[in-house]
Amino acid sequence: MKPRQTPLYDAHRKLGARMVDFAGWEMPVQYTSVIAEHEAVRGAAGLFDVSHMGEVEFTGKGALESANRLLSNDLSRCADGQAVYSGLLNERGGFVDDVVAYRFSPERILICINASNRDKDFAWMSERVVGVKPVNRSDDFAQLALQGPRASAILQRLTPADLSPIRNYHFSEGTVAGIPCIVSRTGYTGEDGFELYCSPEKAEALWLALLEEGEGEGLRPAGLGARDSLRTEMKYALYGNDIDDDHTPLEAGLGWIVKLDKGDFIGRAALERQKSEGVGRKLVGFELTGAGVPRHGYPIVSGEKRVGEVTSGTFGPSVKKPIGMGYVPTGLASEGLNFAVEIRGRPVEAKVVKTPFLKKH
Amino acid sequence: MAEYPKNLKYTKEHEWARKEGKSVVVGITSHAQEELGDVVYVELPKIGSSITAGVPFGVIESTKAVSELFAPISGKVVKVNESLTGSPQTVNEDPYQAGWLIEVEPSDPRQVDQLMDASAYEKLVQAKAE
Numbered sequence: 001m002k003p004r005q006t007p008l009y010d011a012h013r014k015l016g017a018r019m020v021d022f023a024g025w026e027m028p029v030q031y032t033s034v035i036a037e038h039e040a041v042r043g044a045a046g047l048f049d050v051s052h053m054g055e056v057e058f059t060g061k062g063a064l065e066s067a068n069r070l071l072s073n074d075l076s077r078c079a080d081g082q083a084v085y086s087g088l089l090n091e092r093g094g095f096v097d098d099v100v101a102y103r104f105s106p107e108r109i110l111i112c113i114n115a116s117n118r119d120k121d122f123a124w125m126s127e128r129v130v131g132v133k134p135v136n137r138s139d140d141f142a143q144l145a146l147q148g149p150r151a152s153a154i155l156q157r158l159t160p161a162d163l164s165p166i167r168n169y170h171f172s173e174g175t176v177a178g179i180p181c182i183v184s185r186t187g188y189t190g191e192d193g194f195e196l197y198c199s200p201e202k203a204e205a206l207w208l209a210l211l212e213e214g215e216g217e218g219l220r221p222a223g224l225g226a227r228d229s230l231r232t233e234m235k236y237a238l239y240g241n242d243i244d245d246d247h248t249p250l251e252a253g254l255g256w257i258v259k260l261d262k263g264d265f266i267g268r269a270a271l272e273r274q275k276s277e278g279v280g281r282k283l284v285g286f287e288l289t290g291a292g293v294p295r296h297g298y299p300i301v302s303g304e305k306r307v308g309e310v311t312s313g314t315f316g317p318s319v320k321k322p323i324g325m326g327y328v329p330t331g332l333a334s335e336g337l338n339f340a341v342e343i344r345g346r347p348v349e350a351k352v353v354k355t356p357f358l359k360k361h
Numbered sequence: 362m363a364e365y366p367k368n369l370k371y372t373k374e375h376e377w378a379r380k381e382g383k384s385v386v387v388g389i390t391s392h393a394q395e396e397l398g399d400v401v402y403v404e405l406p407k408i409g410s411s412i413t414a415g416v417p418f419g420v421i422e423s424t425k426a427v428s429e430l431f432a433p434i435s436g437k438v439v440k441v442n443e444s445l446t447g448s449p450q451t452v453n454e455d456p457y458q459a460g461w462l463i464e465v466e467p468s469d470p471r472q473v474d475q476l477m478d479a480s481a482y483e484k485l486v487q488a489k490a491e
Contacts, residue, residue, distance in 0.1 A: 029425065030398060030425075033398065033399050034398055034399050034423075034424040034425065035399040035424060035450075036399075225398070225424055225425055229424060291402070291404070291446070292402060292404070292422075293401060293402045293422045293427075295427065314424065315401035315402065315422075315424065317399075317424075322401075322402070344420070
């Protein structure tokens, strides 16, 4: 199947981006250098095209209740204008997807889903939902992520709205460079920043306005390569790598997105059971103490035994170390414990460390 | 500096080889480092080990990918660039000088002459781009 293109495809090509197929989308992996783009986001700002992400909307009376029954986190505890990271779980408590749900009001909930799961999630939600039917709005939005310590200053100059009351994981509707947007203080990098949802027709104008406004402050376009190393340094899970249908939030160290006391939701019974029995494996962050770079799929071994697999790994440009994550038996999951990652047939020492890998900076 | 210096010989796997007295210094081309992206790790053979033309002798890893390094000639490794352990990005910054990988004592000194010259290599890179 031919990969799809976002509304910013031409803009990426003009910037000389190297394009790759990601989840069926032709996306920029880098413009100049993954490390330079990573460092721009940590030190100034980066602009990402994340228009491949999908959106599903619930509108009308009972929208919140309908969405909430599909989610592990609790929209009823949010205020209007607040967003929440959540699991969309199956009956076994495994991740159908990890999502961000936006509460505009109890009558309007917008859920941002992963590109790789657009069709699966919508079908899942449509089949299981009680009450308000979801609408697939994925083709109605482009999404740009402006991330980094300079992001709010750059964005503020382009919008009449005061950004300071929009706290982390809150959002508002307004205009940026005259373009109507949902302005959300969220991201996937560990830095302050915003995700902007706008109509696909306006995406290129928004992209160019932001790049121009931020140029003098070190803003640069950033690709999926930097997005991956940035999120890995924060131990943010990537669907399909670190979490999937067979892994639960409790195993992934995401217990905080499970609200067992909120009322019924899909996956609750399985998670209650898992919580009382205890989890057998946990997603840990580790540092390679030997030489090499851990990569997705490499075996994790303890003694002679294969005990797990690396789910994500990279050389962390800011932590300046080879880092990774993977599921290991609970007995091996405590900070300071050692195991080995098998790299090209050789065991290389690794140590479980505190995460996020990147300390407050 | 020319992108493909005339005094070097090249392989289709994008390594270069340079005669220096009795030995041959080996690295990767400027095109190769650009394709790889930021180099974050280089795994090289031990001094004294043997390498065989066309067979991988090491591994180079960028932020994005793991790639094998292919030996342009057969011989014995007499030096490795230890400085790459601490600063692998030298391969990106200076692929033909400071970013060299290994120095080899060739088993057949004539083998290096049979590799591609700069213009043949340049044509190969251009053909690939089209």
